[in-house]
Amino acid sequence: MRTLPVGERALLVELDADGEVGAFHAELLLRRAAGTLPKVREIVPAARTVLLDGLDDPRALAVELARWTVPPLTAEAGRRRRSGCGTTGPIWRRSPGCGGCGPRRSRRSSAASSSGWRSAASLPVSGT
Structure with missing residues (x-):
């Protein structure tokens, strides 16, 4: 190091x-x-x-x-879990407008889903 x-x-x-x-x-x-x-x-x-x-x-x-x-x-230790807001990771917390929290989705995530692109957060997580 x-x-x-x-x-x-x-x-x-x-x-x-x-x-x-x-x-x-x-x-x-x-x-x-x-x-x-x-x-x-x-x-x-x-x-x-x-x-x-x-x-x-x-x-x-x-x-x-x-x-x-x-x-x-x-x-x-390296296994990642899906959180309630659609992101993955060991310690992520919910944040407003992250694209997966609650009934409202951010414009960015809506635009991405309508264009056919998927964020890493929307991909299936194995082992959960």
Whole structure:
């Protein structure tokens, strides 16, 4: 793992292997939910990196990340579930206008469904 500062309030974490991003992202979300991750506005995973934006002290977090031991994802931990609003993921919450919440659908999701395109949220989820 290598950390690189991005501006004054962000940190880019480069991971050694493609499969590590999922495990590292899951660990970040778990620690954020538990309240043990310092305040971060956005967590943006990519192919081999994770961007942490809106940090108060990126340097301190970089030092802390170097001490983390991140367990690999297991098949059970990597399984995603469908939430009530049509999105999938480990910790997603309902948000108004997300396209699947309640009787009103957003224009974007209505337009997408009428054009024949389907969002990832509308695809069947295996194992649920």
